[in-house]
Amino acid sequence: MTRNVTLRRGAVELAGAMLLYALVLTGSLTLVQSMPEGVPRTLVAVSPMLPCLLTVWVMLRQFRRLDEYLRLKMMEDIVVAAAITALATFSYGFLENMGWPQVSMFAVWPVMGTAWALRSVLRGVLEAREMRRG
Amino acid sequence: MRNLLRELRAGKGWSQAALAEKLGVSRQTVNALETGRYDPSLPLAFSIGRLFGRPLETIFFDEPDAPGGDG
Structure with missing residues (x-):
C-alpha cells in the first residue's frame, strides 16, 4: 500500500471517529435532559468521551504513519x-x-x-x- | 550537515516526488533534506545510501567547524 493511500485511510478513520463523536454527543445531550439526577445521568453526560478516546487512538495511528x-x-x-x-x-x-x-x-x-x-x-x-x- | 542528495537525484533524472516515493517519505522530507534543513535518521540515511549504491560518507558530509566556534 502506498504512503498516500495509507494516509488517506487514516483521514477516513479520523472522519469516522469524529462522526461517531457527533452522534454520541447529540444523543447524550438529548437524553440527559429527560433523565433524573444520579449516576446514570452523569455517565450519559460524559459518554461523548468514549468516541473521543477512539479519536485519540486514530490520531496516534495517523501520527505514526507520518x-x-x-x-x-x-x-x-x-x-x-x-x-x-x-x-x-x-x-x-x-x-x-x-x-x-x-x-x-x-x-x-x-x-x-x-x-x-x-x-x-x-x-x-x-x-x-x-x-x-x- | 551537507549532502549530495540533490545532485545524485538529478543524476538519475528523478523528481523530488519520485525520490520521495522510492524512499517511502513525503516530498517535504526530500526537500528538507536537500536544502539542509533536516538531517535524516540513520535508517533513512542507509536507505538513501542503498538507493544510490553509495556509502553514506560519500553522500553526507560534516560541516567544517566555523572559525572561532566553540572548540
Whole structure:
C-alpha cells in the first residue's frame, strides 16, 4: 500500500471517529435532559468521551504513519500550541482572580486547537515557499 | 550537515516526488533534506545510501567547524 493511500485511510478513520463523536454527543445531550439526577445521568453526560478516546487512538495511528521529518514538525507544532495554551490559560486565570468572568474548562481545548491549527498553517505556508524554491 | 542528495537525484533524472516515493517519505522530507534543513535518521540515511549504491560518507558530509566556534 502506498504512503498516500495509507494516509488517506487514516483521514477516513479520523472522519469516522469524529462522526461517531457527533452522534454520541447529540444523543447524550438529548437524553440527559429527560433523565433524573444520579449516576446514570452523569455517565450519559460524559459518554461523548468514549468516541473521543477512539479519536485519540486514530490520531496516534495517523501520527505514526507520518515520516520522521513530518512527525518532528508536528511535534514542534504541538509544543508551540501547548506553550501558547499554557500562557493564555494561566494569564486568564490570574485575570479571573482579579474579578474577570469565569470561563469554562471547555475553552482550553479550542485555545490549543486554534493555536495548533494556526501554527500548522503558518508552517505549511513557509514550507510551500521553500518547496517552490526547490 | 551537507549532502549530495540533490545532485545524485538529478543524476538519475528523478523528481523530488519520485525520490520521495522510492524512499517511502513525503516530498517535504526530500526537500528538507536537500536544502539542509533536516538531517535524516540513520535508517533513512542507509536507505538513501542503498538507493544510490553509495556509502553514506560519500553522500553526507560534516560541516567544517566555523572559525572561532566553540572548540
